[in-house]
Amino acid sequence: MSLTSKNQLILQNLFELRKVHSVSERLSSGRVFYIDMLMGLCDASGVIWPVGIGQHLEKELLNEGSIITFKCKIMRTNPQAELKYDDNYFIIINELINKTTSLSSWENALIPSPLPNKEEIESQNKLFNQNIKVTNFYTSPVAKRLKSIKQRNSSLDRVHLFFKNRGFVNIETPTLVPSGGVEVYLNPFHTEYEDHRGHKWKLQLPTSPEFALKKLMVEGTHKIFQLSRAYRNNGEVSKHHEPEFVMLEWYRAQGTLQNMMEDTQNLVETLAYYLGTHLEIPKQWPAFRVDKLFQDILSISLEHVQNTEQFYLKAKNLSPSITKNDDWDTLFYKLFMEKIEPFLEKQKACFVTHYPIQMGALAAQERVKSNRSLEQNDSIENETKPFVERMEAFLYGVEICNGYLELSDAKNLSERFQKTLSARPELQQDPLFENAMEFGLPPCSGNALGIDRVIALLLGQKSISSLYPLPFLSQFPKGTVAWE
Structure with missing residues (x-):
């Protein structure tokens, strides 16, 4: 609010009326809407104002959506009412100063229109002593979304502080890379760079900053983190998925899987306290091994169904969605989503650890110590298991992260890459990343x-798109791009 003269000021929002009720004339602005013959204004904060127009302005053409600047007076609709209630005020426009005409209605696929919903306005209409039909003041969807955007911004600042206070270095990695990733179920966006000589280079957008950050770990960094853009093609747009989103990724030299689980829990607890969430965040997060979940819930020993035929025979009667044409991975994911996730949804917060090696990506293979018999000199050796040191955290049934004890064996990495490329030959490799791994990832x-996802859950938002100024779907005409 800025005072322009003794009797005139810029009115920014309704709350300030309580402070300036002695000022007789005000300068304000807003976007026009109509409900039947009633005109209202939506101001910059998203608050809806009921408005009356003086007789000399009745012939002025004010289209719905037009933005106007005007001089006005504020009337008390009920002089006997207490001043603390916002709906005791009413705007009378006396002079129109400026007008920006809207030529067409605002159409947007996802962002709520800056014009209020007619049903919401009509439901709040009421009559005053002059028999003028007006509406209560209320906060529009625009104001609610703006609040969510601001909360997300401050949450990301808090994330930076969380890691910096723990000695992590903030890193910024490229978004034009030779390989966006080589995971079987992720699809990168493709693009091309042409240099000044006319030579062309195939590039991709990263599905995560993993390759770039690991190159820095090879160079000797100790603790690093990044809030980076990640891009994933050929996927659904849904409550928890957008083709472009922000990924938080961090690495600890000499770190363990347990370190990642502790970091994750501490971060979520910090943000929950910072945002004042409605969710109950438990002090203890249980950890469940994947093989134990399958054994306890489905009576399937994943260690003993390492080929597709064995797995199919055990799984075929557990779900009608399972078919004989399903490969091993598909059988696993169908059972996990249909039978395991309902159990996880009952947990407020938990970890799921030690996924099958088929879902290993770049995680180290699990090794356990086994006692040999006395005939073999009572030696103790590391025995490999068909599982990897991978964990995921679930918050109220929603998967929020994917952590690894990182695979550092270059030969093993190359074998996994080749297996992935045999299934997905179109994926691009990053030779310099492979060279870095051969040099040695600590x-x-x-x-x-x-x-x-975490911020949306803590704020009680239905989708992550409500946190974005311009969500993906908002760039296309409504209904043209599939939702879920």
Whole structure:
């Protein structure tokens, strides 16, 4: 609010009326809407104002959606009422100063229109002593979304502080890369760079900053983190998925899977306290091994169904969605989503650890110590298991992160890459990343966390798109791009 003269000021929002009721004339602005013959204004904060127009302005053409600047007076609709109630005020426009005409209605696929919903306005209409039909003041969807955007911004600042206070270095990595990733179920966006000589280079947008951050770990960094843009093609747009989103990723040299789980829980608790969430965040997060979940819930020993035929025979009667044409991975994911996730949804917060090696990506294979018999000199050796040191965290049934004890064996990495490329030959490799791995990735752990999922859950938002100024779908005419 800025005072322009003794009797005139810029009115920014309704709350300030309580402070300036002695000023007789005000300068304000807003976007026009109509409900039947009633005109209203939506101001910059998203608050809806009921408005009356003086007789000399009745012939002025004010289209719905037009933005106007005007001089006005504020009337008390009920002089006997207490001043603390916002709906005791009413705007009378006396002079129109400026007008920006809207030529067409605002159409947007996802962002609520800046014009209020007619049904909401009509439901709040009421009559005053002059028999003028007006509406109560209320906060529009625009104001609610703006509040969510601001909360997300401050939450990301708090994430930076969380890691900096723990000695992590903030890193910024490229978004034009030779390989966006080589995971079987992720699809990168493709683009091309042409240099000044006319030579062309195939590039992609990263599905995560993993390759770039690991190159820095090879160079000797100790603790690093990044809030980066991640891009994933050929996927659904839904409550928890957008083709473009912000990924939080961090690495600890000499770190363990347990370190990643502790970091994740501490971060979520910090943000929950910072935002004042309605959710109950438990002090203890249980950890469940995947193989134990399958054994306890489905009576399937994943260790003993390592080929597709064995797995199918055990799984075929557990779900009508399972078919004989399903490969091993598909059988696993169908059972996990249909039978395991309902159990996880009952947990407020938990970890799921030690996924099958088929879902290993770049996680180290699990090794356990086994006692040999006395005939074999009572030696103790590391025995490999068909599982990897991978964990995911679930918050009220929603998967929020994917953490690894990182695979550092270059030969093993190359074998996994080749297996992935045999299934997905169109994926691009990053030779310099493979070279870095051959040089030697130090023992480390890492985690990739969908920070927008966490913030949306803590704020009680139905989708992550409500946190974005311009969500993906808002760039296309309504109904043209599939939702879920």
